[in-house]
Amino acid sequence: MSDDPKLLEHSYDGIQEYDNPLPGWWSAAFWATIVFAFAYVGLSPFLIATPAEAYRGALTDYSGKKDRRDLADAKNVSETILERDAHDPKVVSKGAAIFAARCVPCHTADGHGLIGPNLTDLYQLHGTTRLDIFTTIRGGVAGTPMLAWGEQMPPTDVVAVAAFATTLRGKNIPGKSPQGQRVEAFK
Ligand code: HEC
Structure with a gap:
């Protein structure tokens, strides 16, 4: 050519x-x-990774980081912090709002218990401290209707609702019969 x-x-x-x-x-x-x-x-x-593979990869990555974040969050929450928050009206009212939105179906509006235990009496199922209350709320109780709320809301919300929950103890509102071991009201 x-x-x-x-x-x-x-x-x-x-x-x-x-x-x-x-x-x-x-x-x-x-x-x-x-x-x-x-x-x-x-x-x-x-x-090339298919969208499904890319998703699984991202999820694994996320879960790994989430475990580390959760550990870091848990380390920052202590008995002292929960006690301080339980006396901070701002945190308590935030916790009360979360409780009203999320916890009332099982624990009732004033916390006297229905499906979940009475939170106002002087008995506790899991542990004895504020931190135990926080841990139960954050991690839930496997095999019961009590969810791991740490997976449903940001850590600061879990702290707030836990701080609020500890203020209920000792109000002794008649409701679900006592469950667990006898404890003192939180100061
Ligand atoms: C679907 C029902 C349900 C909802 C909603 C629910 N709980 Fe519970 N909760 C339970 C049950 C049931 C238990 C008791 C678990 C067991 O048998 O150990 C429990 C246990 C607890 C305990 C432990 C009490 C103790 O004596 O150790 C706390 C604290 C608590 N719930 C707080 C909360 C908070 C705060 C929320 C809202 C963020 C919430 N719960 C939402 C059903 C529920």
Whole structure:
């Protein structure tokens, strides 16, 4: 094939045209894109993560980080912090609002218990301290309707609702009969 343009036979209104061959690099690129497209489609299942795989990967990554975050959060919550928060009206009213929104179906509005235990009496099922109350709320009680609320709300909300829950103890509102061991009201 010669690179010399060939003058085509036809003429329209006196205008003639050359038959210019496409430059070699252009044709090569054109064929290369076709070869690439087939190779890409054929190989993509092996080379590129499917959305499902990408999702699983991201989830594993997230769970790993979440465990570390939870550990870090738990380390920052202490008996002292919960006691201080239980005396902080701002935290307590935030906790009360969360309790009203999330906990009332099982513990009732004033905490005297229904499906869940009476939180106002002087008995505790799990542990004895404020931190035990927090831990139960955060981690739930497996095999019972009590969820792991740490998975449902941000850590600060769990702390607030736990602080609020500790203020209920000792109100002794008649309701569900005592469960667990006898404890003192929190100061
Ligand atoms: C679906 C019902 C349900 C909901 C909603 C629920 N709980 Fe519970 N809760 C329970 C049950 C049942 C138990 C007792 C578990 C057991 O048998 O150990 C419990 C136990 C507890 C305990 C432990 C009491 C103790 O004596 O050790 C605390 C504290 C508590 N819940 C607080 C909360 C808070 C705060 C919320 C809202 C964020 C909440 N619960 C929401 C059902 C529920």
